[in-house]
Amino acid sequence: MTTVSTTPTTTPVQPVPTPQPAMRLREIVFGAARSAAVRAAARLRVADALGEKPATADELAAVVKTEPGPLRRLLRALSCYGIFAENADGTFTHTDMSRLLREDDPHSLRDISLWCTEPWTWEVWPRLDDAVRSGGNVFEDVFGKEFFDYLHQDAHESAQVFNRAMTTSSMQSALDVAALLDLTGVSVVADIGGGQGHVLASLLEKHPSVSGTLMDLPGVVARADERLRDGGSLAGRASIVAGDCREGIPVAADLYIIKNILEWDDDSTRRALASVCAAARPGARVVVIENLVDDTPSMRFTTAMDLLLLLNVGGAKHTRQSLVDRLSGAGLAIGEIRPVNPYLHAFECVVPG
Numbered sequence: 001m002t003t004v005s006t007t008p009t010t011t012p013v014q015p016v017p018t019p020q021p022a023m024r025l026r027e028i029v030f031g032a033a034r035s036a037a038v039r040a041a042a043r044l045r046v047a048d049a050l051g052e053k054p055a056t057a058d059e060l061a062a063v064v065k066t067e068p069g070p071l072r073r074l075l076r077a078l079s080c081y082g083i084f085a086e087n088a089d090g091t092f093t094h095t096d097m098s099r100l101l102r103e104d105d106p107h108s109l110r111d112i113s114l115w116c117t118e119p120w121t122w123e124v125w126p127r128l129d130d131a132v133r134s135g136g137n138v139f140e141d142v143f144g145k146e147f148f149d150y151l152h153q154d155a156h157e158s159a160q161v162f163n164r165a166m167t168t169s170s171m172q173s174a175l176d177v178a179a180l181l182d183l184t185g186v187s188v189v190a191d192i193g194g195g196q197g198h199v200l201a202s203l204l205e206k207h208p209s210v211s212g213t214l215m216d217l218p219g220v221v222a223r224a225d226e227r228l229r230d231g232g233s234l235a236g237r238a239s240i241v242a243g244d245c246r247e248g249i250p251v252a253a254d255l256y257i258i259k260n261i262l263e264w265d266d267d268s269t270r271r272a273l274a275s276v277c278a279a280a281r282p283g284a285r286v287v288v289i290e291n292l293v294d295d296t297p298s299m300r301f302t303t304a305m306d307l308l309l310l311l312n313v314g315g316a317k318h319t320r321q322s323l324v325d326r327l328s329g330a331g332l333a334i335g336e337i338r339p340v341n342p343y344l345h346a347f348e349c350v351v352p353g
């Protein structure tokens with residue numbers, strides 16, 4: 001995409017002072033405006049249009065093809081939160097956060113920003129009180145079917161955004177997982193609900209004698225990482241299985257990875273863990289990797305995800321104890337629990353003999 005750049009003075013406008021409680025609450029209840037503004041900027045690719053030099057809203061509007069006045073208002077709203085910076089001369093520059101909305105940033109959060117603000121989210125948030133009352137998802141009531149069925153059957157654009165967001169998130173955490181896991185004695189590893197297979201690919205790249213299987217829903221594995229697919233650099237050591245892990249896991253492995261799956265409804269968690277235990281030989285390792293809602297530096301983010309999971313799949317992010325309860329309830333012997341990075345924990349388990 002074309003970027004714009006000029007060289008005017010770049011004195012930043014005064015930072016927004018920390019507001020008093022009443023104003024803070026007013027700001028919080030307008031949170032939808034903030035999410036919508038990030039989504040609009042991501043969809044318009046404003047961050048991609050802004051180069052390293054300051055640019056005016058008029059210049060940016062010409063590139064992203066919007067009206068200049070409303071674009072200035074959008075950028076001003078975002079700048080209040082440190083997403084872009086507004087300068088005294090009316091130009092805008094990048095900040096650390098706005099750079100993360102660029103598609104080409106190595107740590108880009110563009111797809112994740114779109115995913116967290118997809119149209120279906122705006123349909124279910126107003127029903128949070130119903131979900132809190134019932135303890136179940138409201139998605140099926142609003143859309144008439146289960147979340148993943150809706151995603152793959154009726155919301156192809158959202159499904160693609162989801163896959164790209166999971167890819168970004170997986171790629172960013174895959175290296176951390178590969179660095180953490182000791183594969184001594186492991187010949188075959190399986191990633192259950194492994195998305196497009198980035199964790200698996202990272203592990204196979206790091207361990208040339210290990211082979212592996214990726215299992216996920218058909219619509220997801222159809223777009224598996226090309227390294228794992230026929231003709232890919234790891235294809236000789238990789239197999240791909242499409243299926244519902246609650247129905248069964250037709251995969252024999254020494255190590256089963258279950259990352260960011262056990263956050264749906266409890267019955268699905270119980271069935272998925274039962275499938276793993278039925279598939280695995282005694283002594284096989286099962287490593288469950290999850291965000292936790294306690295004992296984590298990312299409380300605001302994880303508790304928000306926790307509520308969204310309640311709305312769409314009747315699920316939850318776990319506390320350390322609630323995950324321990326589910327794993328031991330499935331009959332797994334739990335060993336060490338270790339942080340993978342600032343927002344993920346790994347629960348090392350063994351299938352008893």
Ligand SMILES: C[S@@+](CC[C@H](N)C(=O)[O-])C[C@H]1O[C@@H](n2cnc3c(N)ncnc32)[C@H](O)[C@@H]1O
Nearest residue numbers: 170193194195216217220243244245246259260
């Ligand atoms: C939050 S993503 C996590 C993906 C991957 N494990 C990671 O951490 O990057 C949840 C994954 O579970 C998959 N999934 C959902 N329902 C499933 C099912 N019934 N059987 C297998 N996979 C499923 C989704 O397609 C998606 O890839």
